[in-house]
Amino acid sequence: MANPPFNQSDWGVNILQEDGRWKYGVPPNGNANYGWLQHMLYHLAPRGVMATVLSNGSLSSNTSGEGDIRKNFVQSDLVDCIVALPKQLFYNTGIPACIWIMRREKSQHHKEVLFIDASEMGFMKDRVHRDLSNEDVDLIAKTYQNWRKGENYDNKKGFCKSATLEEIEKHSYVLTPGRYVGIMDVEDDGIPFEEKMKILTTTLKQQMGKEEELNNEIAAQLAKIGFTL
Structure with missing residues (x-):
């Protein structure tokens, strides 16, 4: 050895x-x-x-x-x-x-x-x-x-x-x-593909909305100290 x-x-x-x-x-x-x-x-x-x-x-x-x-x-x-x-x-x-x-x-x-x-x-x-x-x-x-x-x-x-x-x-x-x-088989969770995509797109839309809120908040805070985006 x-x-x-x-x-x-x-x-x-x-x-x-x-x-x-x-x-x-x-x-x-x-x-x-x-x-x-x-x-x-x-x-x-x-x-x-x-x-x-x-x-x-x-x-x-x-x-x-x-x-x-x-x-x-x-x-x-x-x-x-x-x-x-x-x-x-x-x-x-x-x-x-x-x-x-x-x-x-x-x-x-x-x-x-x-x-x-x-x-x-x-x-x-x-x-x-x-x-x-x-x-x-x-x-x-x-x-x-x-x-x-x-x-x-x-x-x-x-x-x-x-x-x-x-x-x-x-x-x-x-x-x-x-x-x-090879690659290990992924166990099927039983959730239909269409249902998974509906959940994923809903979550993504929520996250994108939250991102926009945060960007607006950052811009507002910067404006208070004299900076603009």
């Missing part, structure tokens, strides 16, 4: 160009994300598993060959699970991050990747920081564990999807979970 620096630049590609770790492609000089991933893969045992936190950009970037490296990961069936995390989860950056789980050898779910979208989960711990509750963490962990065991797992729209490599290929090997899990 690791949490390497996000999007690290100038990491030494000039002296590591021919390094044996770059089996799936040489990482670009301006970003070490795929260098870290391959470094960890290189040191895994034959049946090893790794999990690391990276910026969301690692899931979709095509800069300087990163898309080709990601494609090689997928085609080699190394990617086990991708979890999209909420933004504002870390104290040193507000950008959203993700968890990559990769395996050298899959005992099951060959040529499948589990996508979990937890980007809207959690609660605001304070004005600028978000946190995941114990229930959130348990749900993510159990979803992954159940999928791995093949027990009590079902795709859940808006949250999780077990996608085939063919599906991932159709998305040009972009691994952003939202592309696969």
